[in-house]
Amino acid sequence: MDKARRNFIKKSTLASSGIILGTNAMTAKSYNKIIGANDRVRVGIAGFSNRAKGALLPAFNGHSKAQNFEIVGVSDIWNRRRDEGAAFIKELTGDKIAQWKNNEEMYDKNKIDAVLISTADFQHALHTVQAATAKKDVYCEKPFAETMDDARVGMKAVKDSGIVFQIGSQRRSGANYHTANDYIKSGKFGDIVMVEMTWNVNQPGRWRLPKLTKEIKESDVDWKRYQMNRPEAAWDPRKYLEYRLFWPYSSGIPGQWMSHQIDTVHWFSGYNHPRSVAANGGIYLWKDGRKNFDTMSAVFDYGPSDDLSSGFQVTYSSRFTNSAGGTKEIYYSNAGELNLDTNKVSDNGGLTEKYAKAMDMQPNRLKGFNLSENAPKVVTSANTGADNMTSLHMLNWMECVRSRKTTNGPIEAGYNHSIANIMTTAALRTGLKATFDEATQNVLAGGKVFKY
Numbered sequence: 001m002d003k004a005r006r007n008f009i010k011k012s013t014l015a016s017s018g019i020i021l022g023t024n025a026m027t028a029k030s031y032n033k034i035i036g037a038n039d040r041v042r043v044g045i046a047g048f049s050n051r052a053k054g055a056l057l058p059a060f061n062g063h064s065k066a067q068n069f070e071i072v073g074v075s076d077i078w079n080r081r082r083d084e085g086a087a088f089i090k091e092l093t094g095d096k097i098a099q100w101k102n103n104e105e106m107y108d109k110n111k112i113d114a115v116l117i118s119t120a121d122f123q124h125a126l127h128t129v130q131a132a133t134a135k136k137d138v139y140c141e142k143p144f145a146e147t148m149d150d151a152r153v154g155m156k157a158v159k160d161s162g163i164v165f166q167i168g169s170q171r172r173s174g175a176n177y178h179t180a181n182d183y184i185k186s187g188k189f190g191d192i193v194m195v196e197m198t199w200n201v202n203q204p205g206r207w208r209l210p211k212l213t214k215e216i217k218e219s220d221v222d223w224k225r226y227q228m229n230r231p232e233a234a235w236d237p238r239k240y241l242e243y244r245l246f247w248p249y250s251s252g253i254p255g256q257w258m259s260h261q262i263d264t265v266h267w268f269s270g271y272n273h274p275r276s277v278a279a280n281g282g283i284y285l286w287k288d289g290r291k292n293f294d295t296m297s298a299v300f301d302y303g304p305s306d307d308l309s310s311g312f313q314v315t316y317s318s319r320f321t322n323s324a325g326g327t328k329e330i331y332y333s334n335a336g337e338l339n340l341d342t343n344k345v346s347d348n349g350g351l352t353e354k355y356a357k358a359m360d361m362q363p364n365r366l367k368g369f370n371l372s373e374n375a376p377k378v379v380t381s382a383n384t385g386a387d388n389m390t391s392l393h394m395l396n397w398m399e400c401v402r403s404r405k406t407t408n409g410p411i412e413a414g415y416n417h418s419i420a421n422i423m424t425t426a427a428l429r430t431g432l433k434a435t436f437d438e439a440t441q442n443v444l445a446g447g448k449v450f451k452y
Contacts, residue, residue, distance in 0.1 A: 038068070039068075040069070040070060041068065041069045041070070041113045041398075041401060042070060042072045042111070042112045042113045042114070043060070043069055043070065043071050043072065043112060043113065043114045043115065043116060044071070044072060044073050044074070044075060044100075044106045044112040044114075044115045044116070044136075045071060045073070045074040045076075045115070045116050045118070046076075046106070046115050046116065046117045046119055046127055046131075047075070047076055047081075047117065047118045047119035047120075047123075047127075048074050048076050048082065048084060048085030048088070048118075049081075049118040049119070051118050051141060052085075052116065052118040053084075053085075055387070056116055056139070056141075056390070056394065057088070057089070057092065057116075058092075059390045059391040059393070059394040059395075060116070061093060062391055062394075063391070063395045063398055064093075067398040067399070067402070069114075069398055070093075071089050071095070071097055072097055072098060072111065073097045073098030073099065073100055073106060073111065074086060074089070074097060074098075074099055074100070075101070075102060075105065075106040076100075077101065077102055077221050077222040077225055077226060078216070078220055078221045079220050079221075080216070080220060082099040082100075082101070085097075085099075098111070102225060103127065103130050103131075104130075107130065107131070107134035107136065113136065113137065113401075114136055114137035114138070114139070114164075114401055115136050115137070115138055116139045117131065117138060117139065117140040117141060118141045119141075120226070120243045120249060120250070121143055121146055121243065121244065121249065121250040121251070121255050121256070122146045122147075122150070122228070122230060122243075122248060122249050122250060123226075123228055124140050124141060124142070124143065124144055124145065124154075125144055125145035125150040125153060125154030126150055126153070126154070126228050126229065127140075128144075128154045128157060128158060128165070129153055131163070132158050132160070132163050133161070135161060135163065136163065137163050137164040137165070137397075137401045138158070138163060138165045138166070139166045139168065139394065139397045140165065140166070140167055140168060140414065141168040142167055142168045142255070142259050142260070142263075142414065142417065143251070143254075143255035143256070143259045143414075143418060143421055144415060144417065145414075145415075145418040145422075146248065146249075146250065146251050146255055146418070146421070147248070147422065147451060147452075148419070148422055148441060148442055148451075149451070150229070151414075151415055151418040151419070151422070154411070154415075155411055155415045158411040159411065164397070164400050164401050164404060164407060165407065165410065165411045165414075166396065166397035166400070166407040166408070166409045166410075167409040167411070167414035167417075168390075168409070169259070169263045169393075169409050169413060169417065170390045170392070170393040170409075171260060171263065171264055171389060172263070172267065172393065172408040172409045173389055173392040173393035173395075173396050173408045174372075174388075174389040174392070175372045176340065176343045176371040176372035177264060177267075177340070179371045179372055180264075180268065180331075180338055180340060180371055181267055183338070183345065183371075184268045184269075184331070184338070185268070185270075188366075189331070189335070189336075189338060189366070190333035190334055190335045190364070190366075191312070191333060191334070192269060192312045192331055192333060193312050193332050193333055193334060194312055194313050194314070194315075194331075195265055195312065195313075195314040195315070195329075195330065195331050196314075196328060196330045197258075197261045197262075197314065197315065197316045197317075197328060197329050198316070198317050198325050198326075198328040199253075199257045199258070199261070199317075199318045199327050199328075200317075200318060200322065200323050200325050200326060200327070201319075201320055201323050202321060202322050203320060203323075204286065204320075206320050207242055207244040207252075207256075208242055208245070208288070209241045209242055212237075213237040213238050213241050213242065214237075216237045216241060218235040218237075221240065223235050226240060230248055230249065231248075238289070242290075244256060244292065245288075245289075245290035245291065245292050246290065246291045246292065247291050247292055247425075247429070247452075250292065251292065251421055251422075251424075251425040252292030252293060253281075253292070253293065253296050253318045254296075254420075254421040254424045254425055254428075255421050255425075257318055258298075258318065258420075258421060258424065259417045259418075259420075261329055262300075262316065262417055262420045263413060263416070263417045265300075265302065265314055265420075266413070266416045266417065267413070268331070269302060271302050271303070272412075272419070273416055273419040273420055273423070273436050274302050274314070274423060274436070275302060275303055275305060275308075275311070275435070275436075276300070276301045276423075276434065276435050277299070277300050277301075277420070277423040277424050277426075277427045277433070278298070278299050278433050278434075279297065279298035279299070279424050279428045279434075280297065280427075280431065281293035281295050281296030281297065281428055282294075282295060282296075283295075284321065285320070286320060293428065294319065294320040294321060295318070295320065295321060296317070296318055296319075296428060297317040297318075298315070298316045298317075298424045298427065299313065299314070299315055299316075300313065300314035300315075300316070300420070301313060302314060305438070316424075326341075327341060328341055332349065333350075333366075334350065334364050335347065335351065335364045335365055335366045336348055336349060336350040336365060336368075337349055337366075338371075340371070343370055343371040343372055344368065344369070344370055344371065345366055345367075345368055345369050345370075345371065346366065346368040347365035347366045347368060350364060350365035350366055351364040351365065352365070393409065396408045419436060422443045422450070423435070423443050425450075426443050426444075426450035427445065429445075429450075430446060432445040432446035433446065434450065435447075437449075
């Protein structure tokens with residue numbers, strides 16, 4: 001293990017233990033005064049990924065002039081990605097940017113004010129710790145964390161530093177989702193009794209990069225730095241490039257897809273995490289050496305911890321093997337449904353007059369309306385591009401960097417979706433029911449702390 005990696009892990013451990021990070025740490029109050037209203041905000045890229053290229057940077061570029069933001073450099077531990085990132089920005093903006101071999105170089109000598117983090121799933125929280133230690137505002141791709149150790153470290157670092165943080169759950173900047181949240185919280189929808197979610201595709205190449213895995217060489221990357229706090233392993237180009245297929249570098253479906261949808265449950269209901277999760281799945285078709293499932297289903301129980309008679313159920317299913325059904329995100333009450341696929345509230349399934357009369361009850365049905373006349377549909381293609389919600393989410397972050405206000409996707413949102421994801425992963429990998437220990441902030445599987 002090299003010295004830089006040892007130092008990073010040491011700092012992360014100190015953060016989780018409650019010790020202030022860095023020798024020049026400033027209070028949150030003092031940091032709030034750093035960026036002036038007319039100052040140009042210099043932004044670095046941590047990880048030139050396909051997501052950065054296809055969505056984050058186009059969204060950023062759409063608002064950078066008006067908000068006076070600029071990309072000044074790219075940090076990537078693969079030399080090819082550094083070159084590609086610099087070339088892409090040159091083509092997009094006409095600007096020549098710096099190239100840094102790692103994040104330590106990027107943060108050295110205060111070269112930037114903020115950072116876009118789009119590295120591997122398991123690195124997001126730890127890279128957020130690095131940015132928070134350096135007092136840089138963060139736009140971080142989801143999932144926030146794949147283990148509770150990392151989630152706790154990341155949460156504390158953001159809170160202690162006072163940086164502006166946005167988790168990349170772009171639904172939180174969608175007009176239809178804000179309308180849905182306001183409607184549910186108004187009480188007009190009634191109590192949520194169930195939520196049904198699916199995300200299905202039929203793509204053999206999903207998260208596979210066979211051409212690149214043949215081209216990349218260990219000498220071109222910093223493999224030890226890549227692994228961060230994961231168990232040390234021999235060089236494997238697939239675990240570097242196709243990490244979404246391999247635990248513990250990624251949970252696969254829960255972290256990549258479920259995190260988006262389950263986040264809306266927390267947002268709309270006010271609950272931070274499930275009371276319990278039961279799940280199973282398998283690699284039923286794509287026998288390509290992957291360790292993460294190509295098909296899975298999970299059942300969540302949500303509600304107050306002190307009243308098990310109150311609450312609702314969430315079902316989530318996803319498959320790579322057949323795209324029938326596509327995406328689904330439907331909230332049900334006794335009076336009808338709120339459908340975030342069609343963006344309509346309707347009385348579908350609501351209590352009819354016939355049954356209400358038989359039970360000596362009042363009919364309970366919703367009045368239908370559209371959540372948003374021009375609300376964007378969810379896209380399930382490999383690269384979603386600079387869709388409207390991502391564009392609005394990026395703008396919200398930029399505006400909050402200026403105003404120092406809380407973003408639409410604050411650190412709590414990333415932390416809470418991580419709890420749900422990790423509970424699901426625990427249930428999938430152990431076959432046991434997963435719960436959450438509020439006192440220790442640990443996910444339990446069968447009553448025992450789950451890590452890997």
